[in-house]
Amino acid sequence: MIKRKLLAVLLLLACAANAQETNKQELNKQDVKNEVMRILDSINKAKLPETKSGGGVEEHWYDRISLRGYAQIRYNGLFSTNDKVSCEQCDRSWGTTSTAPDAQANNGLFIRRARLVFSGQVHPNVFFYFQPDFASSPASGINNFVQIRDLYFDLSFDKKKEYRVRIGQSKIPYGFENMQSSSQRLTLDRADAINSSILNERDLGIFFYWAPAEIRQRFEMLVKDGYKGSGDFGVFALGVYNGQIANKLDGNRDLNVVARVTYPFVIGSQIIEPGIQAYTGKWAFTGEVSSGVIVNDPQYVKDQRVGATFVLYPRPFGIQTEYNIGTGPRYNTLTNTIDQTDLNGGYVLLNYKWDIKKQRIYPFAKFQYYDGGKKYEKDARSYVVRDYEFGIEWQPIKAFELTAEYVVADRTFEDSALPINRQQGNVLRLQAQFNF
Numbered sequence: 460m461i462k463r464k465l466l467a468v469l470l471l472l473a474c475a476a477n478a479q480e481t482n483k484q485e486l487n488k489q490d491v492k493n494e495v496m497r498i499l500d501s502i503n504k505a506k507l508p509e510t511k512s513g514g515g516v517e518e519h520w521y522d523r524i525s526l527r528g529y530a531q532i533r534y535n536g537l538f539s540t541n542d543k544v545s546c547e548q549c550d551r552s553w554g555t556t557s558t559a560p561d562a563q564a565n566n567g568l569f570i571r572r573a574r575l576v577f578s579g580q581v582h583p584n585v586f587f588y589f590q591p592d593f594a595s596s597p598a599s600g601i602n603n604f605v606q607i608r609d610l611y612f613d614l615s616f617d618k619k620k621e622y623r624v625r626i627g628q629s630k631i632p633y634g635f636e637n638m639q640s641s642s643q644r645l646t647l648d649r650a651d652a653i654n655s656s657i658l659n660e661r662d663l664g665i666f667f668y669w670a671p672a673e674i675r676q677r678f679e680m681l682v683k684d685g686y687k688g689s690g691d692f693g694v695f696a697l698g699v700y701n702g703q704i705a706n707k708l709d710g711n712r713d714l715n716v717v718a719r720v721t722y723p724f725v726i727g728s729q730i731i732e733p734g735i736q737a738y739t740g741k742w743a744f745t746g747e748v749s750s751g752v753i754v755n756d757p758q759y760v761k762d763q764r765v766g767a768t769f770v771l772y773p774r775p776f777g778i779q780t781e782y783n784i785g786t787g788p789r790y791n792t793l794t795n796t797i798d799q800t801d802l803n804g805g806y807v808l809l810n811y812k813w814d815i816k817k818q819r820i821y822p823f824a825k826f827q828y829y830d831g832g833k834k835y836e837k838d839a840r841s842y843v844v845r846d847y848e849f850g851i852e853w854q855p856i857k858a859f860e861l862t863a864e865y866v867v868a869d870r871t872f873e874d875s876a877l878p879i880n881r882q883q884g885n886v887l888r889l890q891a892q893f894n895f
Contacts, residue, residue, distance in 0.1 A: 520579075520581040520582065521581075523579040523580055523581055524577055524578065524579035524581070524587070525577075525578055525579055526575065526576070526577055527575075527576050527894075527895065528573075528574050528575040528576055528894075528895055529572070529574060529642045529892060529893060529894045529895065530570065530572060530573045530574070530594075530892070530893050531570070531571040531572045531573075531641070531890055531891070531892045531893075532568060532569070532570055532571070532890070532891045532892075533550065533552060533568070533569045533570075533571045533647070533888065533889065533890045533891075534566070534567070534568055534569070534888070534889045534890075535550065535552055535553045535554075535564075535566045535569070535886060535888045535889075536564070536566030536567065537886065537887040537888070537889065538885065538886060538887045539554075539564070539566065539884065539885070539886040540884040540885045540886070541554075541882055541883060541884025541885075542554055542555055542562065542563050542564035542566070542884075543555060543557075543562065543564075543882045543884075544868045544870060544882045544883065544884040544886065545564070545870075545872075545882075546648065546651070546870070547836055547840075548648075548651070548654060548655070548658065548833065548835075548836070549647075549648035549649075550569070550571060550647070550648060551569075551596045551602075552564075552565070552566060552567070552569035552571075553566070553886070553888070554566075554882075554886075556877075558876050558877055569602070570594040570602065570603060571594060571890070572592060572594050572641060573592065573593040573594040573603075574590055574591070574592050574593070574594075574608065575590070575591060575593075576588070576589070576590045577589040577590075583618075584614060584615050584616070585612055585613070585614060585615075586612065586613035586615070586620075586623075587612055588609055588610070588611055588612075588613070588629075589607075589609065589610050590607075590608045590609040590610075591605055591606065591607055591608065592605070592606050592607075592608045593605050606706060607628060607705075607706060608628075608659070608661060608705070609627075609628060609629050609630070609661065610627050610628050610629075611625050611626060611627030611628060611629040612625070612626050612627055613625050613668075614626065619672040620672075620675075621669060621670060621671055621672055621675070622667075622668075622669055623667075623668050623669075624665065624666070624667050624668075625665070625666045625667075625668060625698075626665050627663065628661055628662065628663045628664075628705055628706075629661060629664070629666070630660045630661050630692070631656075631657045631660060631661065631662055631664070631698075631700055631717055631738070632666065632668075632692050632693070632696035632698065632717055632718075632719040632736065633653075633656055633657060633717055633719060633736045633737075633738055633764070633766065634653040634654075634656065634736060634766055634768065634781060634783070635689050635721070635732070635734060635768045635770055635779065635781060636649050636650060636653055636654070636689075636779070636781060636806075637649065637653055637654060637656070637657065637660045638660075638689040638690060638692050639687070639688070639689045639690070640682075640690060642892065642894065643682060643687050643688070643690075644687070645687060645808070645810055645821055645823045645825075645850070645852055645862075646808065646823065646825050646848055646850065646864065647850075647862065647864050647888055647890055650781070650804075650805070650806035650825075650827040650829070651804065651827060651829040651833075651842060651844045652781075652782070652783060652803070652804025652805050652806060652827060652828065652829035652831075652844075653766065653781055653783060653804075653805070653806070655802075655829065655831065655832075655833045655834075655842075656738070656764055656783070656785075657704065658704040658705075658835045659704065659705050661704070661705035662700040662701050662702065662703065662704055662705050662715075663700060663701050663705065664698050664699055664700025664701065664714075664715075665698055665699055665700075666696055666697070666698030666699075666700075666717075667696065667697050667698060668692065668693030668695070668696050669693055669694060669695045669696075670691065670693045670694040670695070671694070674694055674722070674723065675691050677723050677725075677730075678690060678691040678692075678723065679691060681723065681730070681772060685812065685819055685854075686730070686772045686773060686774070686777075686812065687772070687773065687777075687779075687810070687821075688772070692719070692721075693719075694720065694721060694722050695719070695720050696717070696718065696719040696720075697717070697718045697719075698716075698717055698718075699714040699715065699716055699717075700714065700715050700717065701714065701715070702714065702715035702740040702741065702742065702743075702762065703743060703745075704835055707745075709743075710742075710743025710744070710745050710758060711741060711743040711758045711759060713740060713741040713743075713759065714740065715738055715739065715740030715741075715762070716738060716739055716740065717736070717737070717738035718736065718737055718738075719734065719735070719736035719737075720734060720735055720736075721733070721734030721735075721736075721768065722734070723772075728774060729771065729772070729774055730771075730772045730774065731769070731770065731771050731772070732768070732769075732770040732772070733767075733768065733769050733770075734767070734768035734769075734770075735765070735766070735767050735768070736765070736766050736768070737763075737764065737765040737766070738762075738763070738764055739762075739763045740762050740763070741758075741759040741760060741761060741762060742759075742760045742761075742762040742787065742788055742834045743757070743758045743759065743760075744757040744758070744760070744788075744797075744834075744839075747834075747835065747836065747837055747838065747839070748797065748838060748839075749837065749838050749874070749875045749876070751795065751875065752790070752795055752796065752797060752838050752875050753794075753795065753796040753797070754788075754796070754797045755796075755798075757797075760787070760788045760797075760799055760834070761786055761787070761799050762785075762786075762787045762788070762834065763785050763786050763787070764783050764784070764785030764786075764787075764802075765783065765784060765785060766781060766782060766783030766784075766805075767781065767782055767783075768780070768781045769781075773810050773811060773812035773821070774812070775811055775812045775813065775814075776809075776810075776811055777808075777809070777810045777811065777812065778807070778808070778809060778810075779807075779808040779810070780805065780806065780807045780808065781805050781806060782803075782804070782805030783803070783804065783805060784801070784802070784803045785801070785802050785803075785831075786799060786800065786801050786802065787799065787800070787802055787831065787832055787834055787839075788800075788832050788834045788839035789802070789831060789832025789839050789841050790832060790838040790839050790840055790841045790873060790874050790875070791841075792841065792873050792878040792879070795875060795878075797832075797838060797839045800831070800832065801831075802829075802830065802831025802832065803829075803830055803831065804827070804828050804829030804830055804831060804844070805827070805828065805829075806825060806826065806827035806828070807825065807826050808823060808824070808825040809823065809824045809825070810822065810823040810824075811823070817856070818853070818854060818855050818856075819852075819853075819854040820851065820852070820853055820854075821851065821852040821853075821854075822850075822851045823848075823849075823850055823851070823852070824847075824848065824849050824850075825846075825847070825848040825849075826845075826846070826847050826848075827844060827845075827846050827848075828844060828845055829842055829843070829844040830842070830843050830844075836874075837874045837875075837876070838874040838875050840872050840873065840874045841871075841872065841873045841874070842870070842871065842872050843870075843871040843881075844869070844870050844871075845869040845870075846866060846867065846868045846869065846870065847866070847867040847868075848864055848865070848866050848867075849864070849865045849867075850862060850863055850864035850865065851863055857894060858893060858894050858895060859891070859892070859893055859894070860891075860892040860894070861889075861890070861891055861892075862889070862890045862892070863887065863888070863889055864887070864888045864889075864890075865885065865886075865887050865888075866885065866886050866887075866888060867885050868882070868883065868884055868885070868886070869881075869882075869883045870882050870883075
C-alpha cells in the first residue's frame with residue numbers, strides 16, 4: 460500500500476515537472492515570436508531613403524546615360540567568281556585591291572562593326588551622344604582598332620526640343636542612306652554615288668536642326684517599328700563642317716556648308732518622305748596622292764553636290780531612291796593628273812516588310828550607278844559602278860539579324876597603280892548582326 464502511494468506521488472511529480480518544462484518551452488517560443496514581430500515592426504516604421512521619383516535625392520547627370528550597341532560579323536567568300544571585285548569604302552574584307560595578276564582575296568570571317576552607344580539627356584537642354592567603334596580598319600590587313608564615330612552635344616532652345624544646335628563629330632546631313640544607321644540598313648553597304656560624298660558619313664562641325672515635336676516622334680517610330688527609317692536629323696538642317704572627313708585634322712581653312720530639307724508625309728496607310736540636300740566646299744589632299752601624279756592647287760579642289768531623295772516606307776511594300784550630281788576631284792588615266800570633273804549617280808532599292816508573329820523578314824533588291832571620283836581614296840580614284848544586289852534580312856528576335864546578299868558587280872576603279880581596271884563578278888555575302 461505504501462509502495463503504491465509512493466509510486467503515485469512520483470508519477471505526479473514527473474507529470475508536473477514535464478508540464479512545467481512544456482510551458483517554459485512554449486513561453487520561450489512566444490518570446491522569440493514577439494521579439495521577431497517587434498523587429499519587423501520597427502523596420503516597417505523606419506523612414507527609408509526617398510527614391511529619384513520622390514525628388515528627395517539629387518539626380519546626377521550620369522544617372523541619365525543609357526548604353527546600347529550592336530556588332531556585325533561578315534563572310535564574303537561564298538561563290539566568288541572574281542576576287543578582284545572590291546569596294547574599299549564598303550568592306551575591306553571583300554575582294555582585293557592588289558595589283559598582282561594572280562592576287563586572291565582573304566575572304567575570311569570579318570568583324571565589320573562593333574559599336575557601343577552612350578547617350579542621355581544630361582540636362583533639360585543638353586543631349587549627349589558618344590559612339591566608339593571597336594572594329595575600325597585604318598589599313599589593309601590591320602583590324603579592330605578603336606575609333607570615335609560620334610561625339611556630339613545637342614543644345615536645345617525650347618521645352619519640346621524642336622530647335623537645337625549640334626556641336627561635335629556627327630553625321631553630315633546629306634542623303635537618306637548616309638543618315639540611316641548601319642544597324643537599320645538592308646543592304647550590307649551604302650551606295651557609292653551618295654556615300655562618296657563623305658567618308659564614314661561624319662565630320663566635325665556645328666549644325667542647326669529644326670523639326671516639330673510630332674515629326675520627331677514620327678522619325679523615332681519609323682526606326683523603332685522596323686520601317687528602316689533614317690533617324691531624327693530634323694526637317695530642316697543647316698551647318699558647317701571641316702570637310703576633311705572624321706578623325707582627321709582640317710587640311711585647309713575652308714569650311715564646307717551643308718543644308719537639307721526632308722519631311723515624312725502620312726498619306727492614308729502609307730508614309731512617304733521626299734527630301735533634297737546640298738553641300739559646297741573645297742577638298743584638301745594630304746597623303747592620298749601618289750608620287751608623279753599632278754594636282755592643280757591640291758589644298759583647294761572644288762567639292763560640290765546636290766541630291767534628291769524619295770522614300771516610300773515598307774507598309775508593306777517600299778521604295779527608296781536617291782540621286783546626286785556635282786563636281787569634285789577625279790583621277791585622269793590619260794594624263795596621270797587629278798582633275799576637277801563632273802560626277803553623277805544614285806540607286807533604287809525595292810523592299811518588303813513581312814511580319815510573321817514576332818519575326819520580321821525583309822526581301823530586297825537594289826541597283827546602283829556611279830560615275831565619278833572618290834576624293835578620299837588613292838589619287839582620287841576614278842569609278843564607274845553598275846551593281847545589282849538581291850537579298851533578304853531575317854530578324855527572328857530583336858537581338859539577332861541574319862542577312863544574305865547576292866551581288867552582281869561591274870566596277871571600274873582606276874588610279875596610278877591600276878590605270879586600266881574594270882572588274883566584273885558575282886559573290887554571295889553573309890552578315891550576322893547582334894543588337895544589345
